[in-house]
Amino acid sequence: MAKFLVQKSEPLTGEVTISGAKNAVLPIMAATLLTEEKCEIKDVPALRDVDVMCQLLESLGASVDKRLDENVVEIKAEGDIAFEAPFDLVKMMRASILVLGALLLRTGRAVIHLPGGCAIGKRPVELHLKGLKALGVNVDEEQLKRGIIDARADSLRGTTIYLDFPSVGATEVIIMAAALADGTTILENAAQEPEIVDLANFLNKMGARIKGAGTDTIKVDGVTSLKGVSHNVIPDRIEAGTFMVGAAMTRGNVLIKNVVPDHLKAVIAKLKECGASVEMGEDGIRVRGDEAEITSTDIKTLPYPGFPTDMQSPFMALLTVAKGPSVVIETVFENRFMHVGEFNRMGANIKVNGNCSIIPGGKSLKGAQVVATDLRAGAAVVLTGLVAEGTTEVSQIYHVDRGYEKFVEKLRALGANIMRVEE
Ligand code: EPZ
Numbered sequence: 001m002a003k004f005l006v007q008k009s010e011p012l013t014g015e016v017t018i019s020g021a022k023n024a025v026l027p028i029m030a031a032t033l034l035t036e037e038k039c040e041i042k043d044v045p046a047l048r049d050v051d052v053m054c055q056l057l058e059s060l061g062a063s064v065d066k067r068l069d070e071n072v073v074e075i076k077a078e079g080d081i082a083f084e085a086p087f088d089l090v091k092m093m094r095a096s097i098l099v100l101g102a103l104l105l106r107t108g109r110a111v112i113h114l115p116g117g118c119a120i121g122k123r124p125v126e127l128h129l130k131g132l133k134a135l136g137v138n139v140d141e142e143q144l145k146r147g148i149i150d151a152r153a154d155s156l157r158g159t160t161i162y163l164d165f166p167s168v169g170a171t172e173v174i175i176m177a178a179a180l181a182d183g184t185t186i187l188e189n190a191a192q193e194p195e196i197v198d199l200a201n202f203l204n205k206m207g208a209r210i211k212g213a214g215t216d217t218i219k220v221d222g223v224t225s226l227k228g229v230s231h232n233v234i235p236d237r238i239e240a241g242t243f244m245v246g247a248a249m250t251r252g253n254v255l256i257k258n259v260v261p262d263h264l265k266a267v268i269a270k271l272k273e274c275g276a277s278v279e280m281g282e283d284g285i286r287v288r289g290d291e292a293e294i295t296s297t298d299i300k301t302l303p304y305p306g307f308p309t310d311m312q313s314p315f316m317a318l319l320t321v322a323k324g325p326s327v328v329i330e331t332v333f334e335n336r337f338m339h340v341g342e343f344n345r346m347g348a349n350i351k352v353n354g355n356c357s358i359i360p361g362g363k364s365l366k367g368a369q370v371v372a373t374d375l376r377a378g379a380a381v382v383l384t385g386l387v388a389e390g391t392t393e394v395s396q397i398y399h400v401d402r403g404y405e406k407f408v409e410k411l412r413a414l415g416a417n418i419m420r421v422e423e
Contacts, residue, residue, distance in 0.1 A: 001396070002421065003395050003423060004400075005391060006388075006417065007417035007418070008390065009250065009415060010250075011290060012246050012386070015254065015255035015256075017257045018256060018257065019043070019071070020232075021045075021233055021238075022050070022236060022402075025044050025045065027199045028198065028199055029041065029057065030053070030057075030102055032062065033105075034102050034226045035227055037227050038228045039074070039206075042071065043235075044068065044233060045233075048398065048401045050066075051066075051068075052093040054073065056099065057075060060099070060103070061082050083109040091113075093402075098176075100132070100173050104137055104151055104152075104177060111149065121333040121335050127164060131161045131173065134160075135177055135185065136157050137151050158184045158185040158220070160185070160186040161188065163189045165303075166216065168191040172196065175187065175203070179223065180226065185219070186218075187217070194214070194237060198234045206229050207223055209221040209223060234263075237259070238311060239404055242404070249294060249317060249322075249383060251289040266308065267315070268285075270299060274295055276289050277289075294323065309333055313339040313376045314383060316340075319359045327356060329356050339377035340357055345369070346368045346384055346385075346388050347364070365387060366389050367390035368388075369392075369395070371396050378394065379404055379407065382394060382400070382411070
C-alpha cells in the first residue's frame with residue numbers, strides 16, 4: 001500500500017492551479033446517459049472516482065474515451081444501455097447512485113445494490129427515492145430491505161417535491177429525472193451547492209429547461225429529448241480551500257489559480273477571522289499567513305452557502321496550531337470526526353462530545369503514523385504533517401487519490417517536504 005511521508009516544511013509559497021471539481025464532474029458524467037449523442041467534458045480531474053465512474057458508464061454500455069492526461073472525457077451512451085450497476089463498482093464509489101435517475105429514464109429500470117455506510121455516516125438515500133416515487137417511479141420495497149434499489153418507471157410525470165434535507169445527491173438525481181419527465185417539477189428545499197448549478201448548466205446546454213439551480217427552489221420543465229454537448233467543469237472549491245488553509249497555517253504566501261471566490265465565501269470569511277490575509281485578484285486568490293498571528297475561530301458546518309462539511313477536517317488542521325481554543329460543530333454528517341484521533345496522535349489534544357469538537361489550539365505537533373480516514377481527512381493530516389516536528393507517515397492514501405489530483409506534486413511545487421512511497 002502506498003503512503004505519504006511528510007516532514008516539517010518551510011511556509012508554503014508560490015502558486016497552485018486548482019483542478020476541475022470532483023463533485024461536479026461525477027453527476028455531469030452520469031447525466032450523459034440522458035442522450036445518445038456524444039458529450040465532451042473538459043477540465044476533468046484525473047481522480048480515482050472519475051476512473052470508477054468511467055468504468056461504471058462503460059459497464060452500462062456507454063462508450064467512454066478517457067483522456068485524463070488532457071483532462072478530457074468523451075462519453076457516448078448510444079444504443080442499448082444496461083439497467084444494473086455492478087456492485088463491485090458501486091461499493092468503490094457511493095456516487096454511483098447518481099446514475100439512478102438517468103438509468104430509469106433511459107431504460108425504464110434501475111438496479112443498484114447499495115453499499116453499506118462509510119466512515120462518515122450511514123449515507124441513506126431515502127430522499128432520492130422519495131423524489132423519484134413522487135415522479136411515478138416504482139421501487140421494490142422487499143428488495144430495498146435487502147439494500148437493493150430495484151426501480152421501474154414506464155413514464156415520469158412532473159410534480160412538486162419537498163426535500164426534508166437539502167441533500168446534494170438527491171437534488172442531482174431528481175433534476176436529472178425531471179429533465180425528461182412529462183410536465184413541470186418544482187423541487188423545494190433543494191441543495192444549493194455550486195456543483196448543482198454546474199449540473200443544471202450542463203443539462204440546459206443539452207436542451208433541458210431548469211431554473212433556480214443554486215437556490216432552494218428549482219423548477220424543471222420536462223422536455224422530450226436532450227442532445228450531446230461540450231462542457232468545462234467548474235474548479236474544485238474544496239481543493240482550493242484545502243490549499244488556502246495550507247498557506248495560512250504554514251505562515252506562507254500562495255496564489256491559488258483557477259478558483260471562483262464566490263464558491264468559497266464561508267471559508268474565506270473564516271480564514272480572515274483567523275488572521276490570514278485573503279486578497280482576490282485578476283489571476284486568483286492570494287492567501288498569506290505570514291503577516292499576522294494565526295488565531296482560533298469557531299466553525300459550524302452547514303449545507304451551502306454555509307461552511308462546507310468537506311472543509312471541516314482541513315480547517316481543523318489549522319485550528320490545532322492556531323492560538324487559542326476553537327469549537328467545531330459538524331451538522332451535515334453524523335460521524336465526521338474520525339480525523340480527530342489522528343490529529344491527537346500528533347499531540348492536538350482535541351476532545352469530542354457528540355457532533356462537537358473542542359480544539360485547545362496553540363499546539364506544537366509531533367510527527368506520527370496516522371491514517372487517512374476519508375478523502376478530506378487524508379488531506380488534513382498531510383497539512384498538520386507540514387507543521388509537525390519530524391516525520392508524519394500517512395497510510396490509506398487511496399482516499400486522498402479519490403479527491404485530489406496531483407496532490408503531492410502540487411504541494412512539492414509550493415515547497416512542501418512530502419513524498420509518496422510504495423510499500
Ligand atoms: C455530496 O455527498 C458530496 N459527494 C460529499 O462530498 C459532500 O460531503 C456532501 O454532498 C455534502 O456536501 C458528491 O457530490 C459525490 P448529501 P452526498 O446527500 O450527495 C443525509 C467529498 O468529500 N441524507 O447532501 O452523499 C446524509 O446522510 C464527499 O467529496 C439523508 O439523511 O451528500 C448526510 O448526513 C464526501 N438522506 C447529509 O444528508 C438522504 O436521502 C448530506 O448528504 C440523503 C442524504
